[in-house]
Amino acid sequence: MSKHFGRQSVRFENPVYIITTASTVGPKEGEGPLAEFFDIILPDSLCGEDSWEKAESKIVKDTFGKALSKSKLSQENIDYIISGDLLNQNSGSTFAIRDMDIPFFGIFGACSTMGEGMSLGALLIDGGFANNILVGASSHFCASEKQFRFPLELGTQRTPTSTWTVTGQGSAILSNNTNEKCPRITAITTGKIIDMGITDANNMGAAMAPAAFDTLNAHFSDLSLNPDYYDLIITGDLGYVGHDLVLKMFSEKNMDLSKNYSDCGILIFDKDKQDTNSGGSGCACSAVTFAGYLYKKLKDEQLNKLLFVPTGALMSPTSAQQGETIPGIAHAIAIENI
Amino acid sequence: MDYLNAFWVGGLICVIGQILIDKTKITPARILVLFVVIGCILGGFDIYDKIIDYAGAGASVPLPGFGNLLANGVKEEIDAEGAIGILTGGLKAASAGITAAVIFSLLGALAFNPKEK
Amino acid sequence: MQDNKAKYQKMVEKSSPNTNLILNCLNAFWTGGLICVIGQFITNSFLNLGCDIDIARTITSVILIFIGILLTGLGVYDEIGKIAGAGSVVPITGFANSVAAPALEFKKEGFIFGVGAKMFIIAGPVIVYSTLTSVIVGIFYYLSK
Numbered sequence: 001m002s003k004h005f006g007r008q009s010v011r012f013e014n015p016v017y018i019i020t021t022a023s024t025v026g027p028k029e030g031e032g033p034l035a036e037f038f039d040i041i042l043p044d045s046l047c048g049e050d051s052w053e054k055a056e057s058k059i060v061k062d063t064f065g066k067a068l069s070k071s072k073l074s075q076e077n078i079d080y081i082i083s084g085d086l087l088n089q090n091s092g093s094t095f096a097i098r099d100m101d102i103p104f105f106g107i108f109g110a111c112s113t114m115g116e117g118m119s120l121g122a123l124l125i126d127g128g129f130a131n132n133i134l135v136g137a138s139s140h141f142c143a144s145e146k147q148f149r150f151p152l153e154l155g156t157q158r159t160p161t162s163t164w165t166v167t168g169q170g171s172a173i174l175s176n177n178t179n180e181k182c183p184r185i186t187a188i189t190t191g192k193i194i195d196m197g198i199t200d201a202n203n204m205g206a207a208m209a210p211a212a213f214d215t216l217n218a219h220f221s222d223l224s225l226n227p228d229y230y231d232l233i234i235t236g237d238l239g240y241v242g243h244d245l246v247l248k249m250f251s252e253k254n255m256d257l258s259k260n261y262s263d264c265g266i267l268i269f270d271k272d273k274q275d276t277n278s279g280g281s282g283c284a285c286s287a288v289t290f291a292g293y294l295y296k297k298l299k300d301e302q303l304n305k306l307l308f309v310p311t312g313a314l315m316s317p318t319s320a321q322q323g324e325t326i327p328g329i330a331h332a333i334a335i336e337n338i
Numbered sequence: 339m340d341y342l343n344a345f346w347v348g349g350l351i352c353v354i355g356q357i358l359i360d361k362t363k364i365t366p367a368r369i370l371v372l373f374v375v376i377g378c379i380l381g382g383f384d385i386y387d388k389i390i391d392y393a394g395a396g397a398s399v400p401l402p403g404f405g406n407l408l409a410n411g412v413k414e415e416i417d418a419e420g421a422i423g424i425l426t427g428g429l430k431a432a433s434a435g436i437t438a439a440v441i442f443s444l445l446g447a448l449a450f451n452p453k454e455k
Numbered sequence: 456m457q458d459n460k461a462k463y464q465k466m467v468e469k470s471s472p473n474t475n476l477i478l479n480c481l482n483a484f485w486t487g488g489l490i491c492v493i494g495q496f497i498t499n500s501f502l503n504l505g506c507d508i509d510i511a512r513t514i515t516s517v518i519l520i521f522i523g524i525l526l527t528g529l530g531v532y533d534e535i536g537k538i539a540g541a542g543s544v545v546p547i548t549g550f551a552n553s554v555a556a557p558a559l560e561f562k563k564e565g566f567i568f569g570v571g572a573k574m575f576i577i578a579g580p581v582i583v584y585s586t587l588t589s590v591i592v593g594i595f596y597y598l599s600k
Contacts, residue, residue, distance in 0.1 A: 027454075045454040051563040142454055151560035152452040153527045154577070155536020155543050155552050156366050157359075157479070160472040197460040198467065200363070206467040244470045344495040345488035348546070352487025353480045355541030360474045366544045367577045370553060373545060374585040382592035395494030398512050399519065400487070400545045405585050412593035421597055428589030436582065438517045439551050440574070442524040443558040447570045450528035452559045 003126070006222025008215070009189040012126040017182040018298075018335065019132075019175045021291035022067035024059050026141065026167030029280075029288065032269045037292035038168075039066050045142055045167055052143035053087060053095075059169045060085070060096035060138045067134060067171040078102050078173075079130035082121050084113035085138045085283055086165075088147065092138050102134070111208075111237050112191070112312030113137035114170060114287040115331030121174040122185040122333070131176055137310075138169035139282030148201075148317055161203040163239045163265060163281035164274075170287025172295070181337070183298040183306075189219035189332040193314065197325045201315065204326070205242025205265070205278055208311040211328030212238060213249045215309060219332045227257050231303045234294065235330065236286030236310035237265040239279030264289035286310040304337040344396035347389065351400040370401060377402025381409025407431045479540050486535070486542030494519055494546075516547055523551030528559065553577040 003010050023038045030041030040062065047055040060083065068075065081100065084107040085092030093106055109116035114137040121133040144165040145152055174185070194211040212235045220227060227233060227250075238246060243263040250257045264286045265279030290308055297303040311330040320326075355373065358364050364372070380386040386406040389397040397403055411431020415423030429436070494515050501511035526532040532552045536543045543549055557576050561569035575582070 053563075142452070145455075146560055150577070151556035152455055153530060153533050153552070153559055154556040155527075155533045155539070155549065157474075157537060157540045159474060196463045198464075203467070203471060206471060210463065241467075241471050245466060248466060248470065340499070341492050341495055344491045348491025348494075349484035349488030349542075352483040352542045352545045355487075355545040356480050356483035357476070359541055359544075360476050360479055366541070366549075367553070367580070369541065369544060370550060370578070370581045371584050374581050375588045378585055378588035378592060382588075382595065393491075395498050395512075395515065396488070396491040398498075399491045399494035399515070399547055401547065401550060401581075404516075404547060404550065405588065408585050408589035409592045412589045413596050416593055416597050416600070424590055424593035424597055427593060428586055432582075432585070434513045435516050435520060435547065435550075438520045439524070439554040439578070442521050442551070443555040443574055444570065446524045446528040446555045447558040447562050447566075450530075450559055451562065452556075453530035455533075 006218065008192070008218045009187060009222035010123065011187045011223065012122060012185060014126045014128070015176060016122040016125045016185040017175050017178045018185065018295065019173050019178050019182050020067055020071040021170065021172045021295040022063050022070055023170045023288040023291040024063040024066070024168050025284070025288050028141070028274065029166055029168055029268060032274060034268055034289065034293045037296055038288060039063075039292070045140065052140050052146060053091065056085065056087065056092040056138055056140040056143050057096040059140070060092055060136060063169040063171050064097065064100070064134060064136060067173055071173050073132060073173065075101055078132050078134050080105060080121070080124065081134045081136070082107060082117040083136040084108050084117065086110065086144055086147070092140070093136070109329065109331070110312030110314050111139070111281055111283050111285060112310040112329050112331050113283045114290060115236065115308065115310030115333055118172065118174070118185065118333050119188045119190060119331050122188060125174055125176050133174045134171060135174060136169055136171040137283040137287040139165050139167065139284040141165045141167045141282070144282060158277055159202045161200070161205065161241050161278050163204055163237060163278050164269065164276040165282035166268060166280045166284040166288060168284040168288045170284060170289075170291030172291055183295070183335050183337050185333055186336045186338070187223055187334040189215055189222060191215040191330040191332070193327045193329055195325050195327040199323070199325050201320050201326065203241060204237070204281055204313045205239040206245060207313050207326035208328035208330065209238055209242040209245035209249070212242070212246050212309055212311050212330040215330040215332050216246075219307070227255060228260065230260060230305045230307045233257065233261045233307040234309065235263045236312070237279070237281035238263045238311055239265040239281065240271070241278045242311070267293065298335060298337060301337055306335045308333045308335055340394050343393045347393035347396035348400055351397070351402065373401040374405040377405025378409045379405075381406035404432065404435060482538050483540045483542035486539035487545055490519070490543070490546040490548055519547050520551040523548030524555040527552045527555040550578060550581065
């Protein structure tokens, strides 16, 4: 029987366990509401390096190391690394793993990278092509500002719809084998590129919300599920604005998600105390929220059915300058305690 | 009195900039360009000098004042040197500001690193 | 599809909080005004020392540029900018900040391709288009003489 359902979804037959996770965050995230759930909180964003970009690679390397040591697996046991970030040419990931002797797939999904990586990893494991896979995604506030926006010291105001790029990295080890009770990836829905014509780079939540809506719809219809099947549906980095838009789009279809739908960008910062406007964003936003907070809740069985939906805005500084609209994407990962 | 005039005229020019940033999609980087060009045009018509006469630093310190400086420089240079002044006058008048910005920024880059936010 | 996009655009406008225009304007007004008052104070001081008005204004610009760049280096100017908005963009100190901020940011890429090349990524267009405008002003002035 085919494992592919509908246009976009896959239901796994073989178990894909998430056997461990690791997370590192910067100082600002370490002052946020989720601080207690992270493995490493950096005292400063440079992390002992001399540039933001080098710091990001150091964070990736250290977090991967942390995941390996927590899982008690050695490098030889890992069949693939699947990792991505926001830096040009994925250098945050590739430079981090130069010294690791592990086959590597570098991926780009903007802020949806963690979802893309977990999807591909789960497919490889269910297909029998790998036993253990290390998945990760990272971003760095200062490096992202420098690449996508303005120099840090430029005196500009942030608009209320803007989001704050999370500094950090979230890793997860996917495996076909475990001794202890671990949450399993049971299904995925791979997103399509959705572009509803938003051009405002300071309103990424609005640019990505239609992609999240589209993927969620596809997930529910492909797998014949109702939204209330899940204890929690959580998108990656839509922030307050995008979260509100997703709720509105569903309510137009007479579906009420308000009880069990949240967003990592809302959880990670305290917007009143931390001056983060619409919330957190960046690859690390969903990656560290999953690897830190959500995974702990799954392990403790406070959550048993989670739909994790990292979202990405696939623009570049060049496309923005050429007046292009911002395409969005969202990948849904169903994670359950079985 | 000159302080009061400098305050409200200078403040008002900034408010115009703020309204443009908030109400249109003009980014601060474009505001810089727009204001300098407008100042230069107003200088060309001898209007901006009248504002400076009234407001002093309230009009010379905001960026249109920089544009006005270029317009005045061009005119003075044409009066003194003829047609070649069209090419030499503008940047000659702006040279102190540009040179100061370049040299101080270089020194700044030597002395400081950007700080994490 | 086009209908959907227009409809979505409306929905986004409703969901997106607006900036507080009144508060922003008030902040831009007093901060921008204050910078000009400081400028006036410097100008007056040099006039009292017997400087010619043009020289006094040039020295004022240079000193304000120095202050703007120093505050940028100390990591203070962007904090001022968060509150002041256009109040710290429009005065000449804002121009100085727009030169110094990229100079600092791209230091790691070296003094040639980093600091030297990137210094004018924001202020470059200001010089380009003010030069262009001054040439046009000059042509008209020359022809009307």
